[in-house]
Amino acid sequence: MERYRLLIYGARQIVQVTDSSNVEYLRGYHQMNSIKVLDSDKCELAVLVDNDGKIAEIGHNSELLAKADEGGCGSQISANGGVLLPGLVDAHSHPVFAGDRVHEFAMKLAGATYMQVQEAGGGILFTMEKTRAASDDELLHGFENVALEMLKSGTTTLEAKSGYGLDTESEMKMLGVIDMAADYLPLEVSGTFCGGHAIPKGSTEERQTKMIIDEMIPAIVAEKNDGRFASIENIDVFCEKGNFEVESSKRILEAGKKAGLSVNFHAEELNRTGGAEMGAAIKAKAMSHLEQISDEGIAAMAASGSVAVLLPTTAFMLRLKPPPARKLIDDGVIVALGSDFNPNAYCLAMPMVMHLACVQMHMSMSEALVASTINAAHSLARGKTHGAICKGRNADIIIVDAPRWEHLIYQFGCHNAIIKHVIKNGNLVYTKPT
Template identity: 50%
Template structure:
């Protein structure tokens, strides 16, 4: 019998526990993406997941097996999940969640056929949000951010990558990163912060001047704040794109950020085939996002380097972009992850919706989509040692699906308010569906 005298959470009675990984894997390539290591309850049995007082998974097995381990344990919380299924907490690998302003008016422009860059040239897009975010107070930005985190949690997200990038000057970029830091201690969703000062070229500057500003002014200020213990920043990003930062400029920015100790997690080959993926792979980038226009050589380079491809179905859907070559990526051994790309251009906070779109638009199967939204998304942030699967020793981040089959989480399009019964972060229930 385990010596643990107090536990944080016990789930019992589940029909399925979808572990995603069971042997400490941090990536599952090619056909292995579809192996979810599912525990299925036999008739008359239930399955349990126990989370210890430190918020880590302590046991997974049948109700009887787990009960025999912890007969003397008192639990802070016990959830009867009879007839339900349990999956790992979802991981959103790419978002831009700190901003002010409303760009709903641009939706009509896009529906009328305006491209992303045409909206941008008309004074919309990133620069519209930059102005609003600069003018917003830190308190207002924090309130908006916290509301968005709550909505993410209700849709099953337990870890989210959060980018700055709507400042384009040192003061506002630091303000955005401070907002993330202030929310971190009480957020229902764990946060991985990314410095994205190279999100666009500020008005009145050339891309070369902007490149130097990011490297010589903004990056040192962020590094100083991290060293002083004022911020925790994990990654750095650049929008490598025609008319923004070209491949050579992006390389300089990414190399400077890598030298400063940040992970590389950047926008590549979204609107134009520039060879951004090849550049990122040569730098050993941990992750690259979008990739709608990635070349076959870029896919091969990512497979060789181990860089994670973070696919963003909502953006491709809204902007009517060509589908990224997801099947080729999987077949060649590129780790594929998913993200919402939540931002004013793609207003989506739901990873189950993203999984649905990935299956329908990009021909991923359901099991691949779940791996991409859990283990691989966590690996893109280099957090797969703690997140992304239901394994002993990992953080107790769980989503309880109100169905004996986990697939309802994806199948029921837009139905997370009904399909998700509970969301758990480190053993604490951060959301429960209201009883009807």
Template identity: 45%
Template sequence: RSDEFEAKLRGKTYQEILAEGGGILRSVEAVRKADEDTLLANLMSHLDVMLEHGTTTVEVKSGYGLDTETELRMLRVIGRADEQHPVDVIPTFMGAHAVPQGMDTDEYVDEVCEEQIPAVAEQGIATFCDVFCEEGVFSVEQSRRILKVGRDHGLTPKVHAEELAHIGGTKLAAEIGATSADHLLYSTEEDVDALIDASVVPVLLPGTAFGLGEEYADARMMLDRDAPVAIATDFNPNCHSHSMGFAQSLACVGMRMTPAEALRASTTNAAAALDLPARHGTLRQGAPADIAILDAPSFRHVSYQYGTNVVETVFKAGERVHG
């Protein structure tokens, strides 16, 4: 969707592009037309690039099918990639990513709850259920219903919250006991306190703010409250960056995090955002030995050398998988 990147530079908003059938809906059309092997080949190539940049575990969400058949196909592809690629792939069901053309929102929420989630649970691949709780997409009430049904079917809740406006998605994440709340560009101090009290990991996505030309999330406010801030790339057609190193650079420059805070947010805290055991995302005895060796004097160069990949060698579970 590189043409949409250019359209945004000319002044079109994310919502305007979506209203014209672009954005998520355009990707949905392409994914529905693609066969499983094509989707797998695309995903494997993206994982290759991520591995080269030091990523050893990644969450991959569905959400570009918006119907039962295609959502299940995407999750099958995610499962196959996890089996075939050195990178560990954590699958998340996100049928509530947008409302498909020709459907009313409440009608589509009914489909997600009554048809998609039971089918996803029966398939047995997805770990999490996520929802785009956002103005003009899914309301807090609709999101709550979807996440509760997902939880009843064994899917752990996650929430896309406060990305484009403040509507209450962060407090919903706290209320429902989500593992993480993502984006949080418009979250308040009260919202963050609620996340901390509920042990919800705030996941910040500075690449999204960078790509949209929006204000960054207030990481400093969260860190000053001892929130376990995580960061991620948010790699998707609207935020086309595979590099966690670049995400760390943006976290430092755009959100005033230190290099050490950005590194911790990309490792230990990121593992917590996926409900992984505490030894993940660490370098210590008993940890899985997922290790990135840098061609650089110190860890600070991961964020300092923005635009440059300083990862030389990658080990996965103690075995060299790159370099």
């Protein structure tokens, strides 16, 4: 039996991010700007992957070719002088829905706010109607198409939310689709229950809160007890003024946490509510958006270790003030990035997210990469296994046809032209057509 699954050789650079299997995240200016990068002008760097999909060795062509020959190796890939980077981790997305919201784009360009669009019958509630009416197969097919496009852009691990059902039956349908897709998609899925995404017309905050706590969460627990929903790992709520206020959000999140779900929620996007302080107090794993976070909220997140998942596409498309990435980083908050892919922010590509993070939020390229690899993995409880090219970690690797790794971020769009191969758990899952 062959000992090794894959050998990648002939690389000019290997961006490890960290060379420690014990590091779960990098925080602060110094750590995020001191990533581990191996260089070889002669393109002699190589990675050897065990049969279990873990990285066995990182070294030079000659030594690892010899080991591969000695132990037997299933396949070999030449990097042809390119760069190896960790597979990208998208820490926040809404990829399961029906219909689109192209018609709302003109409203936003004319100056309509997010909440004005929703009050006019658009936004989340428009997508809710389309999603409720869609079949499982329609939703599954749509999710599959989205995931495969994300894969081509280098994403190997994806956080995927429900939240366009907003009643028990429809939310269970969405979670079922996420769980089914997780079984066969070539990228890894961390599913999130987001039944507290919005309040449907005719309902109230209290009625929806009770439905989530008394019906939806118990239904998820029942599915898990029956051996399903293994990929559903997190609970989310859109904690916002006029939606689920801080106290209701706290009740929902604590009920989800009690049921074994990791707390990972929307906070401080449109208004300063104190959601960040609440999340820190209940030891939330992660909070997203944070455009309106206060200095007190930043201090609370730094103390609690909660991850700030920043979404530059949202601020860009809604013309919002970007979240204070520099202060979050400099004050010691663990910062990650996500695409926020959804009908309102139709961005599939983490390289574009990283570019926007650098330009709009004043992050360095190194910080953006860390936030899209090991820190994003940490927000999904995968910080020790994903997000770095390091011995013992999962072999999630992208091969980029460029002289330096920074080209993946520097290039705004057309990144598919330079992403040559995508590898997940040591398996080649995408090759750019020639």
